[in-house]
Each structure stands twice: as structure tokens, then as C-alpha cells.
Amino acid sequence: MLTLDCVYVLLLLLGTCGTAFGQVGTEPGAEIPDFHDDHWHVAISPYLWMAGMNGTLSIGSHEATVNQSFGDIFSNLKFGVMGFTEVRRGRIGFLTDVMWVDLDNENSVPLQNVPVNVDIKMTVKTLTLTPYFAYRILGSRRGTIDYVGGGRYYHTYSKLSANANLGQGGISDSKADNWADFAQGGRFTYNFTPRIGAFFLGDVGGGGSVLTWQIVAGAGYRWSKRWSTEVGYRRLYFNRATGNSALEQTQQGIWVGASFRIK
Numbered sequence: 269m270l271t272l273d274c275v276y277v278l279l280l281l282l283g284t285c286g287t288a289f290g291q292v293g294t295e296p297g298a299e300i301p302d303f304h305d306d307h308w309h310v311a312i313s314p315y316l317w318m319a320g321m322n323g324t325l326s327i328g329s330h331e332a333t334v335n336q337s338f339g340d341i342f343s344n345l346k347f348g349v350m351g352f353t354e355v356r357r358g359r360i361g362f363l364t365d366v367m368w369v370d371l372d373n374e375n376s377v378p379l380q381n382v383p384v385n386v387d388i389k390m391t392v393k394t395l396t397l398t399p400y401f402a403y404r405i406l407g408s409r410r411g412t413i414d415y416v417g418g419g420r421y422y423h424t425y426s427k428l429s430a431n432a433n434l435g436q437g438g439i440s441d442s443k444a445d446n447w448a449d450f451a452q453g454g455r456f457t458y459n460f461t462p463r464i465g466a467f468f469l470g471d472v473g474g475g476g477s478v479l480t481w482q483i484v485a486g487a488g489y490r491w492s493k494r495w496s497t498e499v500g501y502r503r504l505y506f507n508r509a510t511g512n513s514a515l516e517q518t519q520q521g522i523w524v525g526a527s528f529r530i531k
Contacts, residue, residue: 306357308531312353313352314525315350315352315525316350318522351365351366354402358404359405361404361414362402363401363416365396365398366395366396369392392424392426392427394422396422397420399419400418401416402415410459411459412456416471418451419449419450419451420451421446421448424444425444447477448476449475451481453471453472456468456469463491466487470484476508479505479507480504481504485501485502487500488527495528498526500523501520501522502519502520503518504518505518
């Protein structure tokens, strides 16, 4: 039997596949200035995470394995915005990653004991907001080491509509879920040249999820004082339980982005 709880968790799989910590751009690097001797530095980075996912979905006593490629997810994308900002002064920094995704899928499927196919439309809208505090432990012209700590907030709205086209109208239902995880870890950058650099980020935590962790690694090229581009790989794991359902999921894939430094 098709229930909203089952569809909701499946939609949740699609809706959270693009969450990302954000771009970690390369910088020319210098000795860390004192907070009072420095000025605010602001960078904005739009990005695209081409992630697929695999995991295990449990509803009551039933369990299923779910696998989705990036192509499967992208084919259902109606609208999406992904962006990362970093504000820094001296050793102190504030990072914010935000992603809004609107997915829409409509299929005609056969059901047992129903003489015609049923038109099923599924819609999901997700907001993922990740604010982080960063503290620069070490910094030089060769690279930096930052402590990062903060959280990931998720809001997901899903709606299921079904119509058998038998002249009796259709049915619809909707559901929303919100949760937050605390996470902390580190970010590392290394400059091979003033223009080419590499980076690594990792964090671990929990809260609304039993456990969550992620790693991000890649490289960037600095085209000018204000512009750089980045490419890398990201892997995100979380184990989320809600009511009689549970989801253990791994998302992974290549991401690309560009960074613009306002000041």
C-alpha cells in the first residue's frame, strides 16, 4: 500500500542530495593579522554538487535499499539554488551554506484491483541551512588550518497527489519535517603556487540525526584577486530516525563552483 510516510522518506532522499558545506577556495595566504589590524573579507560562491546517493530505508518492519544517480535526481529538478558565503576578519570567520531545492515528479502507475492507471504526482521542497563558526589556528603563505563548528538545519515539505481518473476526484496529503545536527571538525588548505591550491574539510556530529559526518576534498585555481574556480569530491553520511521510519544514507559526488571575493 502506498502511504505518505513511505513516499515522504523517498522524497527526502531526493531532496537532501544537494546539500553541501560550500566551496573552500584557495587564497594567496599570509601571516594571520590581528583582528583589530585587519578588515572584513567577504566571499560568495555559487556551486553545483552532482551527487548520487545510496542507503537503507526502514518503515516499521519493512526495509529497502535505495540507489539514485545524479541523473535520476536532476531529471526531477524544478528549481534549485546553491550558494556559500564566508566572512572573515583576522582569525575569526563565519561560514554559511544555503540550498533550496524544488523537485517535481509525475507518473502513471498500475495498482492492484484498479482498472486504470493512477496518476501520481510527488512534490518536495527542501531548505538546508548550514551556519558555521571558524577559527584560524595556523596560517602562512603555504596554507591554513581552521577549526569549524556549527550546525546543519533541514526543512522538508512533501506532497503526494493521486488521481485514478474515474470521475470521483483525487486524493492528496502533505507532510513536513524539521531537524538540526551539530557538527565540528577542521578545514585545511595548501598553496602549491600563488594561483593553485588544494583543500580538505571534515566534520562529524549528530542531533536530529543519530550520526552524521562528511569529507570534502579538491583543488582551486585563482584567476585574479577576486575570482577563483574550484572542483572537488564530497561524501556525506547521516543516520536519521523519525517515528516508525529510519534512513541511513550516503551521498557522494563531484562538485564544481566559482568564488567571488567582494573585499
